[in-house]
Amino acid sequence: MRELTYLQAIAEAGWQEMQRDPTVFVMGEDIRSGLFGATAGFLEEFGPERVRNTPISEAGFVGAAIGAAMTGMRPIVDMSISVFLYVAMDQVVSQAAKDTYLFGGQARIPIVIRSALFYGGSNAAHHSDRPYPMFMNVPGLKIITPATPYDAKGLLKSAIRDDDPVLSFEDCTLWYSKGDVPEDDYTVPLGSADVKHEGSDVTVVAIAGAVPHAIAAATKLAPDGISVEVVDPRSLVPLDRDTILRSVAKTGRLVVADPAHTTCSAASEISAIVVENAFGDLVAPILRVTTPDVQIPFSPPLERTLYPNAEKIAIAVRRVMESPVKASV
Amino acid sequence: MALDSEVLAEMYRRMVRIRRFDEKAIELVRKGYVPGAVHMTIGQEGEVVGACMALREDDYITGNHRSHGHPIAKGAETKPLMAELLGKRTGVCHGKGGSMHLADFKVGSLGESGIVASALPVATGAGLSAKLRGTDQVCVAFFGDGGANAGAFHEAINLAAVWALPVIYLCENNMYAVMTPISESAAVANIADRATAYSIPGVIVDGQDPLAVHAVVAEAVARARAGGGPSLIEAKTYRYREHAEFGGLDSSIPTYRSAEEVASWMERDPLPTFRARLEKDGALTDEALSAIESEVEAEIEEAVAFAKASPFPDPEEAFDDLYANPIVIRR
Numbered sequence: 250m251r252e253l254t255y256l257q258a259i260a261e262a263g264w265q266e267m268q269r270d271p272t273v274f275v276m277g278e279d280i281r282s283g284l285f286g287a288t289a290g291f292l293e294e295f296g297p298e299r300v301r302n303t304p305i306s307e308a309g310f311v312g313a314a315i316g317a318a319m320t321g322m323r324p325i326v327d328m329s330i331s332v333f334l335y336v337a338m339d340q341v342v343s344q345a346a347k348d349t350y351l352f353g354g355q356a357r358i359p360i361v362i363r364s365a366l367f368y369g370g371s372n373a374a375h376h377s378d379r380p381y382p383m384f385m386n387v388p389g390l391k392i393i394t395p396a397t398p399y400d401a402k403g404l405l406k407s408a409i410r411d412d413d414p415v416l417s418f419e420d421c422t423l424w425y426s427k428g429d430v431p432e433d434d435y436t437v438p439l440g441s442a443d444v445k446h447e448g449s450d451v452t453v454v455a456i457a458g459a460v461p462h463a464i465a466a467a468t469k470l471a472p473d474g475i476s477v478e479v480v481d482p483r484s485l486v487p488l489d490r491d492t493i494l495r496s497v498a499k500t501g502r503l504v505v506a507d508p509a510h511t512t513c514s515a516a517s518e519i520s521a522i523v524v525e526n527a528f529g530d531l532v533a534p535i536l537r538v539t540t541p542d543v544q545i546p547f548s549p550p551l552e553r554t555l556y557p558n559a560e561k562i563a564i565a566v567r568r569v570m571e572s573p574v575k576a577s578v
Numbered sequence: 579m580a581l582d583s584e585v586l587a588e589m590y591r592r593m594v595r596i597r598r599f600d601e602k603a604i605e606l607v608r609k610g611y612v613p614g615a616v617h618m619t620i621g622q623e624g625e626v627v628g629a630c631m632a633l634r635e636d637d638y639i640t641g642n643h644r645s646h647g648h649p650i651a652k653g654a655e656t657k658p659l660m661a662e663l664l665g666k667r668t669g670v671c672h673g674k675g676g677s678m679h680l681a682d683f684k685v686g687s688l689g690e691s692g693i694v695a696s697a698l699p700v701a702t703g704a705g706l707s708a709k710l711r712g713t714d715q716v717c718v719a720f721f722g723d724g725g726a727n728a729g730a731f732h733e734a735i736n737l738a739a740v741w742a743l744p745v746i747y748l749c750e751n752n753m754y755a756v757m758t759p760i761s762e763s764a765a766v767a768n769i770a771d772r773a774t775a776y777s778i779p780g781v782i783v784d785g786q787d788p789l790a791v792h793a794v795v796a797e798a799v800a801r802a803r804a805g806g807g808p809s810l811i812e813a814k815t816y817r818y819r820e821h822a823e824f825g826g827l828d829s830s831i832p833t834y835r836s837a838e839e840v841a842s843w844m845e846r847d848p849l850p851t852f853r854a855r856l857e858k859d860g861a862l863t864d865e866a867l868s869a870i871e872s873e874v875e876a877e878i879e880e881a882v883a884f885a886k887a888s889p890f891p892d893p894e895e896a897f898d899d900l901y902a903n904p905i906v907i908r909r
Binding site for chain 1: 679
């Protein structure tokens with residue numbers, strides 16, 4: 250099987266969908282130059298009408314994508330970095346998320362907003378957020394968080410074909426990770442979690458860049474006789490609750506690894522769902538491995554320690570294996 | 579451009595339709611039939627209708643919280659609009675939007691925005707779509723003087739100008755953002771002066787004169803259809819009511835407009851002024867105009883009866899239409 254990087258898989262999804270459907274087009278800041286590689290070569294292939302550089306006007310071009318989507322187009326907005334979504338917040342929340350509902354179903358808004366979770370590279374607080382949880386709190390949006398090249402291509406294709414606004418949060422710590430990606434057309438449906446590593450003692454639900462760390466933790470703990478199951482939700486809205494609950498029913502223990510800040514994180518929501526629906530299955534309290542509620546600092550030694558990693562996940566797994574669990578870390 | 583009498587009659591009909599619709603809505607607010615805030619178009623019918631009559635049915639419009647006039651002027655049926663004000667299932671948005679968020683996609687009304695200026699970028703996108711699909715459709719974005727000071731105004735118009743999109747940005751300058759006069763919120767004398775900043779035409783027009791508005795919008799539309807890009811048009815107008823209908827709170831609204839100012843604008847009420855002109859010019863007879871008025875009167879009565887007789891949605895319908903491709907929503 251052919252290997253692609255995560256970024257190449259993203260590029261291939263957009264490329265193939267633009268070939269398949271003439272209503273798909275892409276716009277964003279500096280995309281003709283293909284700065285991060287997700288739109289490299291698009292201008293030459295698809296021409297300037299369908300590959301649009303925008304001014305630094307996030308509200309303007311997200312709104313324009315919404316208007317174009319309402320009237321028959323399927324725009325892909327390349328927001329480059331997730332924090333720039335804040336600049337377009339009114340358009341994302343007041344228009345993209347709400348107009349289908351507000352207008353009683355008259356509006357279809359098939360728009361994909363791609364953005365990078367741009368953390369871990371000393372870019373400090375203005376660039377490094379992982380803000381998908383705040384958008385989970387906005388009904389009307391769909392949210393994907395691919396963790397592998399295969400999932401990135403398949404999820405993005407589903408997102409582009411979906412008739413609703415989809416936010417794609419692409420983890421920059423995975424940009425150059427490689428994996429098998431079929432060249433042909435395939436999709437990964439929204440709302441289908443994937444068991445990335447099978448196990449029987451502890452379920453680790455891991456999101457985006459936390460997925461490889463969770464798999465590494467599973468590998469590290471196996472020789473100690475601790476069998477970890479890693480579940481990757483792949484999309485946070487819709488969320489595949491069944492796969493998560495099924496895994497917890499099997500293991501009785503849950504750790505959620507999520508690069509977002511702790512409070513109201515995706516991990517918080519997943520924990521609540523498990524407590525509400527599977528309390529009887531749990532033999533230990535749930536632990537979250539998240540980024541503490543501080544802003545992201547610039548200096549590498551300050552930043553490096555903040556995010557979930559294999560070591561932290563392994564510690565959490567060992568703690569839930571002890572029963573009863575000791576006082577919190 | 580001389581308009582034939584059929585077009586003039588339709589123009590007058592739509593102006594009367596808006597006025598009667600809003601007058602009825604006020605009555606229904608007072609009687610407790612209409613929940614929530616309601617913003618009247620009364621006084622601004624000339625610019626709204628003048629602009630929309632320069633459009634085709636397949637052209638688009640976007641608007642704002644002062645919403646009733648826009649879809650009516652674009653040709654929307656009044657029954658589903660009135661039912662929407664009452665929160666009924668037969669409402670144009672099935673009771674999801676209400677007065678501030680009317681939309682009727684059948685006639686190109688892409689929706690009114692409760693957030694000031696928020697629909698301006700959406701209008702830019704409708705223009706972008708027309709360009710990409712290779713049609714000659716245009717979009718008119720209605721917004722107020724208040725909206726002209728939001729960042730979205732700048733971003734939307736700049737983008738349309740850079741990409742030469744077929745969009746007409748129509749500022750309905752009624753001189754007050756709620757109660758704050760435009761002189762306190764904009765340094766320019768005219769919003770249209772800002773067109774210079776985008777290198778696009780900026781035109782000021784008397785918003786109380788539907789024919790004058792029609793003429794400048796028609797010119798901007800022709801330019802947009804021909805690939806000449808966007809325009810900024812400022813219609814000077816006035817709302818005759820307060821910012822919104824406040825139910826029992828009317829007496830608590832402080833005075834912010836002088837009696838003289840209100841009176842001088844009332845003298846230029848677009849309805850009687852236009853009516854007199856049509857009659858004087860021999861375009862329509864008094865009988866023809868009266869017939870339009872009684873037809874509209876009856877139509878609005880029917881709309882009210884339809885709205886009152888319509889059922890409310892079931893609570894379960896709150897879960898409908900959140901997504902076009904639905905997902906499971908936890909109850």
